[in-house]
Amino acid sequence: MQEKVLPRLRNWISGSGLAKGDRLPPERTLCTTLGVSRAELRNAYLVLEAEGILERHVGRGTFLSRSLRAARGSNGIEGAISELAESTGPVDAMTARLVLEPELANLAALHATPLQLRELRRLASAMREATSWSAYEELDSEFHETIAAASGNTLLQALHRMVNGVRVIVVWRRLKSTERGPGADYHSFDEHDAILAALESRDGPAASAAMRQHLQGTLAAMTAAPPA
Amino acid sequence: MQEKVLPRLRNWISGSGLAKGDRLPPERTLCTTLGVSRAELRNAYLVLEAEGILERHVGRGTFLSRSLRAARGSNGIEGAISELAESTGPVDAMTARLVLEPELANLAALHATPLQLRELRRLASAMREATSWSAYEELDSEFHETIAAASGNTLLQALHRMVNGVRVIVVWRRLKSTERGPGADYHSFDEHDAILAALESRDGPAASAAMRQHLQGTLAAMTAAPPA
């Protein structure tokens, strides 16, 4: 199956002269060109899309990704996350966060753009309205990832993506998406606000301390009760 | 599409308790379990099959690959290192080291085994005898990676592997292997010894401070002259 079509599609792409961002022919056309069924071509497309090489949009077409560099990244880091989640316990994941995130907050206080600060404010508010743990978790991840991005250090941001990816797998997977979300007095809400206030004040040490306190509270709650 | 099903399938697999070579439930069963259509599950299967994580056989079923670790390991972290080296400058790499390695030294002081401490001693001595920068670099990498391993935290160790991998590419690639190594008064020798002494004394804060001083010295030398 894909043993035959995928290599041919790869060859076709590299011989096509298409540049980043260019649009491939329609599926129904290219499958005829390659002499395979549309379903077989779509299977190969799925793999290349997962590798970040292609971008596919209903009604518009299939395109070569603009940033091939990002493509390789998502494949590497996602693969690394999967592997590490296999050998990481919840406490190790939290320890890694305690090493990394206070420093990220420190750097973010110095480098965050107004746009990023506004996004963090939006996320903090949205988390208070979350009606399930699953929705909360997504927003929480986004909050922490935006802080990592605001550090201005690409490598540290990538490290955080890995740690956060592992955390999501290791810590949150026990939750059912139908369970109710955090209550109005959930401690992390005020802690997020404290972190954000320090960032907005451009106070690195305060941001670092607030983040450390937030994570230590989370670790304590984790080791005492179901995931906080 | 796969934005939703693929992570959920990954989560399901890691939470399933299945070992290498084990058979997954039939597609028609697992898609019901995950609450997705069979076609959507099959799409996600295609990606994981391309990653080498799954093996699929008509009439027999879908299995976790027997050589799971090898598949993901070479695919993940090494791939991530290559990508990140493309977008990381020497100063960012050093900043990441300054965030990570003092904490690793702190943890290593608490967790290092006698075997690991002996290995670190051997490496520190060998570095004094290095006759080329290339040989020195390998020993230096090994020294720092042994400290990361001694932290006892798999996730942090992996993060360090990534940072170190990027550093090697970004910082050291400018050196020719034929160039002479460090002279007998190279500052890092004494700094390595100071780190090691603190580890052997099981003094976490001292190890952390010695590592920080070592890296700050390296950063200063980097920004003033060719790599130290």
Place this chain on the structure above:
DNA sequence: AGATGCAAATTGGTTGACCATTGAGGGCAA
């Protein structure tokens, strides 16, 4: 002539039926 709105065409995505392969179980002959 330019702008707007709507229908049709184009494009990728999904579905249910069917196809191809495999393995287990039962029946029959030696």
Place this chain on the structure above:
DNA sequence: TTGCCCTCAATGGTCAACCAATTTGCATCT
């Protein structure tokens, strides 16, 4: 009793029709 063959159920693979999203072209209005 054992071995072989056939049937059927189970499993992944494919197909054609249909659905959902987007773009294009044409008619109408200002």
